[in-house]
Amino acid sequence: MDATDQKRLLREMLFARRFEERCAEAYHERQIGGFLHLYPGEEACAIGVLEKARTGSDYVVTGYRDHIHALKSGMDPKALMAELFGKETGCSKGRGGSMHLFDPDVHFMGGYALVGGPFPLAAGFAKAIQLRGSDEISICFLGDGANNQGTFHETMNMASLWNLPVLFICENNLYGIGTAIERSTVEINQYKRVAPYKIEAAQCDGQDIDVVMDHAEKAVQYVREKRKPYFLELMTYRLRGHSMSDSGAYRSKEEVEEWAQRDPIGIYKRRLLEAGVVSEDEFHAMDKAILDEIENEIVRFAAESPEPRLEDIARYVYTEKEAGSHG
Amino acid sequence: MAEMMYWQGILRAHDEEMARDPLVFAMGEDIGVAGGTYKATSGLFAKYGEQRVIDTPISENSYTGIGVGAAMIGARPIVEIMSVNFAWLAMDQLMNNAAKIHYMSGGRIRCPFVMRVPGGTAHQLGAQHSARMEKVFMGISGLRVVTPATPRDAYGLLKSAVRCDDPVVIIEHESMYNLKGEIPDEEFFTPLEGVEVMRPGKDVSIFAYNISVHWALDAAQKLAQDYGIDAEVVDLRALKPMDRAGIAASVRKTHRAVVVEEDEAPVGVGSEVVAILNEECFFDLDAAPVRVHALDVPIPYNRHLEKAAIPNAGEVVAAVRKMLGR
The missing domain is CATH 3.40.50.970 (Thiamin diphosphate (ThDP)-binding fold, Pyr/PP domains)
Incomplete structure (x- = not known):
């Protein structure tokens, strides 16, 4: 990877961090409502994996911590922020919110609130791809908590049985909401849980984007060429709460601090500094430009966008075609 | 055909x-x-x-x-x-x-x-x-x-x-x-919305769907033969969205309504149809609408109990006769 791409990746991770931090501010200012689940600490996962996919062509689906997956898939950050603000210009026209981002134009097929709900959807995209005979793949990002749902086991079985081209990415951040993995799950190594379904699997560091990309490249290639599922577990950690209403009582400050030392942006920045790819001055300039863009373009766009019209409340319940028509 | x-x-x-x-x-x-x-x-x-x-x-x-x-x-x-x-x-x-x-x-x-x-x-x-x-x-x-x-x-x-x-x-x-x-031999499409009048009549509208359409048709035949009652049988067919206008149109003609469902009564097709009648054509009604429905029990295995749990054409006939006083 050349220096230009390395700088771009560093910028993407930093942008993701600043975007999420700005969301938290907007939430406290009540410009964003509902539930808000932020991604700081896990940036290398979505950005590293999707760097090795064909974004815009491969189909991507995830849970409710979905902002960065949507951005890396190619969603316009203005449409994302506008959605969080509940505006008509949002990616889901203000009907979805933080947990339900959609952009079918870039094949980002959604964020979903039900834990484990996207497993079968991802396999369904792969089934449609299989019927069409095209070479896209389906990529499903979910947390370790999702693997205790029935949909995990049912979908792994069918995806393997039917040779569906789907890449399952498990972002293992060690907690299902506020319950530690060893308190909810017998086998804490998630990649081992697909062995009975005869799915190839691996586990790697999710904090070092170079490691993530290395594993993701192999995984994507495997699924694309063999037209079979693959399961990749990324060991990661969220530096903020599960959502904005998180007491934090379930983990120690020391543990959070320990993981903060392995912040994916810090790791990558240090590497690029040491290699002379980027300087401290450049990094600060990059950060300032990001903050300017978020404030003056993105948040401004969201704030100034119109609300959905009340008279449109029943639009989109059904598709806008003549009722009962066909063809 | x-x-x-x-x-x-x-x-x-x-x-x-x-x-x-x-x-x-x-x-x-x-x-x-x-x-x-x-x-x-x-x-x-x-x-x-x-x-x-x-x-x-x-x-x-x-x-x-x-x-x-x-x-x-x-x-x-x-x-x-x-x-x-x-x-x-x-x-x-x-x-x-x-x-x-x-x-x-x-x-x-x-x-x-x-x-x-x-x-x-x-x-x-x-x-x-x-x-x-x-x-x-x-x-x-x-x-x-x-x-x-x-x-x-x-x-x-x-x-x-x-x-x-x-x-x-x-x-x-x-x-x-x-x-x-x-x-029909040629291809055709049944609309996903709208009721269908299966048997026109003028004295009472019997709303039904799925298997209860057959109970309603059997009942209408008996009502005509034995009691001189001309019942209209309306197949609701689309339960969502439900054809409010179609339901009201039948009752504006007959002024009476019976809803027949295989389901238990609390919460369901019957209660929805009765609510629609209230909202769409209350003043066209000459009698309070009646529901014929299954008993509110898990369906029992025993064949006599099973039969007793679900309605039939005879219950429809009885409901219509009671409504009309005939």
């Missing part, structure tokens, strides 16, 4: 749609090699192969979700659930995903998903194979729910459902797969 059985109508619709569009596919338990519990997919496996006629494991929620996902990117799944009780297991994918994706994506993602499922009581199958879940499906925004009462509509509703860009639940009936009826 050919006489066909209900299951043959469903099979013909599958076959025509699968032949027309390579992205139409069928999934369900035992639908392929075994030919389907109700024969409604028999022969399709040999004709279209295992990629498009898929025998699933017994994992209702996730194969429903696989169908939903495939529909989201342009395929046209027809998912068969073997018995309506099993659809409870698929409610997460049906209700949280299929029904809501179009709305919560601001209309950007369509979900042309079809679920076929037999409902109703059959022959001593017990409480866990005799559910009537229309009240549940019709309470979910974003779904369409239709119930064919005849072989013609079993064919025509599936044809329309496959072509529709919204998720559609088709509730068939365990006891009607061998029902015979005329189906």
